[in-house]
Amino acid sequence: MEIESPPTDKPFDKSEGERRGILIINTGDGKGKSTAAFGLALRAHGRGKAVKIYQFMKVPSARFGEHRMFEKIGIPIEGLGDGFSWKSQDLEHSAQLARDGWQRAKDTIMGGEQFLVVLDEITYPLIYGWLPLDDVLHTIADRPSHVHLCLTGRRCPPEIIALADTVTEMTMIKHAFSAGIPAQRGIED
Numbered sequence: 001m002e003i004e005s006p007p008t009d010k011p012f013d014k015s016e017g018e019r020r021g022i023l024i025i026n027t028g029d030g031k032g033k034s035t036a037a038f039g040l041a042l043r044a045h046g047r048g049k050a051v052k053i054y055q056f057m058k059v060p061s062a063r064f065g066e067h068r069m070f071e072k073i074g075i076p077i078e079g080l081g082d083g084f085s086w087k088s089q090d091l092e093h094s095a096q097l098a099r100d101g102w103q104r105a106k107d108t109i110m111g112g113e114q115f116l117v118v119l120d121e122i123t124y125p126l127i128y129g130w131l132p133l134d135d136v137l138h139t140i141a142d143r144p145s146h147v148h149l150c151l152t153g154r155r156c157p158p159e160i161i162a163l164a165d166t167v168t169e170m171t172m173i174k175h176a177f178s179a180g181i182p183a184q185r186g187i188e189d
Contacts, residue, residue, distance in 0.1 A: 021147040022165040023140060027123065027156035030170030031188075037118045037150045038066055044148075045075050049115035053077040054105045056098055056153075057084055057121040065186055080104070084124075098125035102136070112144035123153025126160075133157060 024040070026033040041051045053070065055062070058079035070077045080101025081094060088094045102125070109117050125131045140149060140163050151160065161167050177183065 020145050021143065021149070023160075023163055024148070024150040025156050025161060025164045025167040026150065026152045026170065027154060027161075027167065028169035028171055029154055030172040031175065032170050033152040033154075034066075034120050036168070036170075037120055037152050038070075040150055041070075041075055041116060041118055044116045045073065050113060051075050051116045051118070052108050052114045053118040053120060054101060054108075054122075055079045055081070055120040056101060056125050057081045059083055078104070081125075095125070095128070095130035098130040102131050106135070106139050109139055109143050109147055109149065112147060114147060116148045116150065119149065119151045121153045122151050123156045126153075126157055127155050133159060136160070137163065 024037075026036050038053075041053055044051050053075065055077065058064070059082055060079040062079045067077055078101075081097050082088055102122075105117065105119055105122075108114055122131075122136075126133055126136065137159055140160065143149070156167075
């Protein structure tokens with residue numbers, strides 16, 4: 001490690017641009033995409049803003065740690081799927097759940113009542129061909145100007161990245177699972 005001096009000059013000027021809803025993408029193979037989106041949701045909720053979270057791969061009855069906490073504090077979170085594809089009993093049913101879920105999420109986005117809408121793991125139904133990319137792109141572009149969106153998942157389509165205001169790619173350097181350590185409740189759920 002190299003020691004450095006803390007900056008003493010402000011490294012940027014105040015932005016003079018318009019305040020508007022921004023599109024945030026958390027993608028990549030590293031851990032933390034959903035976790036970062038949930039932190040953003042907490043930040044907005046803490047400021048009294050309306051937030052809605054849709055999880056495209058989680059089942060509606062999911063009771064992971066985020067579901068338990070968001071329920072307690074009043075952030076609506078909705079599972080739209082039936083689990084990851086390798087757990088599916090019927091991939092066409094999984095695809096239909098994604099399409100139905102997208103319609104609910106799209107209606108919420110276009111309704112304009114939410115400050116932030118999180119579309120957790122939406123990249124999977126997109127890259128599996130379960131959702132029409134053009135419809136997602138048009139919804140992002142045509143949404144009410146004050147609605148912020150945060151999309152998560154691996155391999156985000158480049159067409160969505162091109163529209164984004166902020167893109168973070170999580171890079172896996174090391175993961176406990178690779179060392180044979182199973183998923184830990186409260187860390188990976």
